[in-house]
Amino acid sequence: MSAFNLQNVSYSYSQQKVIDNVTIDIAQGKFTVLLGRNGSGKSTLLRLCAKLLSGYSGSMQCLGKELSQWNNKEFTRTVSYLGQHHRPVFPFSIEDVILTGRAGFVNFLPSEKDHNAVDEIIHDLDLNSLRNRVYTELSGGEQQLILIARSLVSKPSILLLDEPTNHLDFTNQARILTLAKSLVVKGITIISALHDPNMAFLFGDDILFVHEKIVVRDGEHTPWESPLLKKIIPSFEVLSDGNKSFIIPNLV
Amino acid sequence: MNMRKMVVMSLYLIPIPVIIGSLFIGSAFHISLADLWQYYTVSHSTLSESAQIVLFDIRIPRILLVFLVGAVLSSSGGAMQAVFRNPLVDPFILGLSSGAAFGAALSVSFHLLPLIPSAFIFGILAAGTSYFAAMQNKEVSTVSLILSGVVVNGIFTALLTIVQFISDPFKLQSIVQWTMGNFHTASWEKIQISVLPMAAGLIVLLMYRWRLNVLALGDDEAQSSGVHVLRDKLILLLVISIACSAAVAVAGIIGFYGLIVPHIVRMIVGVDNKKLIPLCITLGGSFLVIIDDISRSLMSFELPIGIFTMLIGAPIFLFLMKKNHIGWNY
Numbered sequence: 150m151s152a153f154n155l156q157n158v159s160y161s162y163s164q165q166k167v168i169d170n171v172t173i174d175i176a177q178g179k180f181t182v183l184l185g186r187n188g189s190g191k192s193t194l195l196r197l198c199a200k201l202l203s204g205y206s207g208s209m210q211c212l213g214k215e216l217s218q219w220n221n222k223e224f225t226r227t228v229s230y231l232g233q234h235h236r237p238v239f240p241f242s243i244e245d246v247i248l249t250g251r252a253g254f255v256n257f258l259p260s261e262k263d264h265n266a267v268d269e270i271i272h273d274l275d276l277n278s279l280r281n282r283v284y285t286e287l288s289g290g291e292q293q294l295i296l297i298a299r300s301l302v303s304k305p306s307i308l309l310l311d312e313p314t315n316h317l318d319f320t321n322q323a324r325i326l327t328l329a330k331s332l333v334v335k336g337i338t339i340i341s342a343l344h345d346p347n348m349a350f351l352f353g354d355d356i357l358f359v360h361e362k363i364v365v366r367d368g369e370h371t372p373w374e375s376p377l378l379k380k381i382i383p384s385f386e387v388l389s390d391g392n393k394s395f396i397i398p399n400l401v
Numbered sequence: 402m403n404m405r406k407m408v409v410m411s412l413y414l415i416p417i418p419v420i421i422g423s424l425f426i427g428s429a430f431h432i433s434l435a436d437l438w439q440y441y442t443v444s445h446s447t448l449s450e451s452a453q454i455v456l457f458d459i460r461i462p463r464i465l466l467v468f469l470v471g472a473v474l475s476s477s478g479g480a481m482q483a484v485f486r487n488p489l490v491d492p493f494i495l496g497l498s499s500g501a502a503f504g505a506a507l508s509v510s511f512h513l514l515p516l517i518p519s520a521f522i523f524g525i526l527a528a529g530t531s532y533f534a535a536m537q538n539k540e541v542s543t544v545s546l547i548l549s550g551v552v553v554n555g556i557f558t559a560l561l562t563i564v565q566f567i568s569d570p571f572k573l574q575s576i577v578q579w580t581m582g583n584f585h586t587a588s589w590e591k592i593q594i595s596v597l598p599m600a601a602g603l604i605v606l607l608m609y610r611w612r613l614n615v616l617a618l619g620d621d622e623a624q625s626s627g628v629h630v631l632r633d634k635l636i637l638l639l640v641i642s643i644a645c646s647a648a649v650a651v652a653g654i655i656g657f658y659g660l661i662v663p664h665i666v667r668m669i670v671g672v673d674n675k676k677l678i679p680l681c682i683t684l685g686g687s688f689l690v691i692i693d694d695i696s697r698s699l700m701s702f703e704l705p706i707g708i709f710t711m712l713i714g715a716p717i718f719l720f721l722m723k724k725n726h727i728g729w730n731y
Contacts (some may be wrong), residue, residue: 199625225627231623238486239672249615253627255609258675297451316691 150213152177152307152338153198153362157205160193161270163359167193168205169362175340175355177212177306180333182349183342183360184372191342192233194364195311199230207393211307225253229300230309240285247271250299270302274328290321296326298374299313308332314348326352346382347395367371407672412680413457416468419687423464426694428701430455431561463587466595467693467706468686470648471658473492473599474608475685477641478659479666479677485543485639491660495546495638496553500527501649503557506564506576516579517594519648520616524646527553532638541631581705582653584693595647602644606678609637613674655689661718662688668721688714 153175160168167190175181181192196202197209200216210218211228219227229250237246244267251263276298279291283342285329287295293313300308310329314322322345330352342359343349349356350372358365358377367375372392373387382401425432430452437456439447477492485494493499504523508516534549535541565573612633615623622631645659662685663677669684672677689710690724696709 196621201621201624221629222627225625230625230627231620232619235619235622237618238488239483241614241617241672245614245673246618249618249622250626252612252615252623255611258611299622299626 150177151175151210152181152212152270152340153311154208154213156158156208158197158209160197160202160205162193166362168197168364170207171364172263173357173364173366175357177338178333178336179338179354179359180330180352181305181338181340181355182353183248183340183357183359183364184346184353184378184381185342185345186344186347188376189359189381190362190364191344191359193229193339194359195309195342196232199309201230226303227305228307228309229242229303229305231296231300231311231313233311233315234310235296237285237292240283241289243276243279243282243284244271246284246295247299247302250302254301266302266304273299274298290317290324292326293317294328297325301332301382305337307338307340310339310343311377312344314343314345321349346378367369409676409680412669413683415687416683416690417454419690420464420468422696423690424456424460426456426698427460429697432456445722458589459587462589462592463584463693464594464690466587467584467690468650469592469596469599470652470655471662471689472682472686473602473644473648474655474659474677474689475662475666476603476681479561479647479674479681480606480609480613480637480641481659482663483617483674484634485547486617486619486666487543487547489660490547491657492641493554493654493659495550495642495662496527496557497530497642497645498526498649498654499557499561500524501646502559502576502580502654503527503564505579505650505653506561506568509576509579510564510568510572517591520650523557524649525642527557528638528642528646532635541630541634578705579653580707582655582660582707582710584652584706585697585703587651591651595651595684598643598647602640602647604680605636605640607682609633610678613637613678615670617674653705655707655710658685658689658714661710661714665718665721 151174155171157175158168158171159166161203183194183387185191193202193328197205198211211219216301247267247270248259248263251259251266254263271280274294278296279287279295284295313325317325326348341360343383355366356372358367358375358381360377360380365377367377372378373396382396385396388395388397424437425434431454432448436448474492481490481492481494482488494596499526501520504519505516508514508519513519531546531550531553532541534553535545537545566577570575590593612628613625615628616630616633663681666677666680666684670680690707692713695713696706697703
């Protein structure tokens with residue numbers, strides 16, 4: 150069974166089509182990357198998968214069940230979504246931020262079990278050093294780690310990440326993506342939008358090219374040889390050392 | 402840590418000494434704790450009849466009403482700031498107070514409806530208008546809600562001005578007095594009318610106190626972790642509007658109280674709404690009782706409490722703001 154199966158999915162924001170007749174299958178247990186430029190529709194696709202947008206046409210199935218058939222709370226326990234540009238307002242403690250990820254289990258007040266889940270995830274992700282800090286005072290990379298912990302505290306089987314490495318320095322980008330990769334090893338399905346092709350090729354198991362409202366997979370070529378990549382990045386050079394290939398901007 | 406816990410615990414209990422202490426404050430009669438003790442343990446005749454009236458029919462209902470109103474305004478303010486993700490809003494942001502003032506003025510000048518129901522209805526009407534004006538495709542964005550609130554506020558302020566303009570000086574005076582807060586008319590009857598909506602509001606806010614944390618993080622974040630954002634916001638705004646309209650209808654406009662108290666409480670216990678809301682109730686209620694004690698005992702005549710909440714509350718707030726580092730991002 151696939152994590153997500155989309156059949157002829159289209160979506161418009163007030164008249165303007167942003168996803169146009171997309172049919173794609175996303176497997177479980179893999180690190181799937183949505184690679185595309187800014188404004189290509191990656192975020193919309195992820196928000197559709199996260200059940201945050203209604204009014205699409207076509208069929209969207211998550212784990213074999215149509216999205217509209219999913220009970221909201223049950224869905225949020227199965228699929229976690231981490232959006233782009235989170236702007237915190239209140240200086241919450243990091244435990245309070247992570248605990249909000251348990252909302253799908255909580256009626257009104259979180260229980261002992263929810264607090265234990267927070268302790269567990271703080272331990273698992275090795276975040277003890279941040280424990281007594283305030284969320285708004287953390288660096289961008291640390292905030293992103295906390296938000297990933299928040300997404301994982303509901304113990305989801307699918308994690309949707311929208312540009313998780315945005316605004317992060319090189320080391321932190323690698324740190325976040327390595328963490329994501331280790332989650333995939335533990336059996337979590339990750340679907341992540343990225344715009345850096347090298348990071349995508351390095352960490353992704355499956356690359357989906359998102360270009361001008363459509364989403365396609367190239368089964369025939371390696372990603373850096375794919376004609377689809379040329380559509381996204383019109384001009385680049387490939388550097389190869391035999392094992393790995395990297396692309397760099399064409400310097401004229 | 403333990404010291405801190407003790408302080409927080411004692412803040413929950415602060416209403417008890419404040420309410421009891423306030424019973425013995427007042428210019429008319431000097432009643433002491435010993436007098437009250439004797440009244441209950443020895444004989445009812447130890448208090449004169451007029452002292453009994455002052456205590457049981459004037460001071461007690463007044464203190465209770467002030468406490469309720471203070472609790473409602475502060476906890477609603479704290480909840481609104483979380484719902485709007487904006488530390489600058491207060492319960493009156495949707496135009497509720499100017500709506501209620503207009504309703505009260507209408508009643509004073511034209512006697513269409515009794516004052517309290519009139520103020521209550523127009524308060525709700527103003528908040529409801531703001532909400533529906535801000536609604537687009539079944540979505541209500543925070544910015545459009547604040548904007549429509551400002552506009553509705555302006556409309557009802559203009560209407561209020563018209564009524565004030567055409568009213569005779571005596572009516573004008575009572576309208577102005579009403580708008581500045583009027584606990585001197587507190588009575589058991591006022592408590593009876595307003596206790597239900599106010600208590601219901603406090604209970605719902607207490608129930609939702611943790612979920613406010615989820616909402617305060619952002620719409621997408623809340624929705625994707627299993628909270629029905631639109632529904633929860635509607636429920637919260639509805640109960641807040643009803644409770645605050647009731648508070649304004651019986652007490653007049655006590656400006657900025659709902660803005661300042663949540664911030665003071667945050668400086669004590671932090672931003673976690675699970676702790677913030679209960680403490681807004683106990684501290685917000687107690688603090689207003691103390692301010693009311695001052696306003697009714699400082700001078701031989703009584704100044705409206707709205708003036709004191711500003712003159713006492715604002716400097717305390719500014720002092721705490723300077724002294725405490727608050728981690729606001731913007």
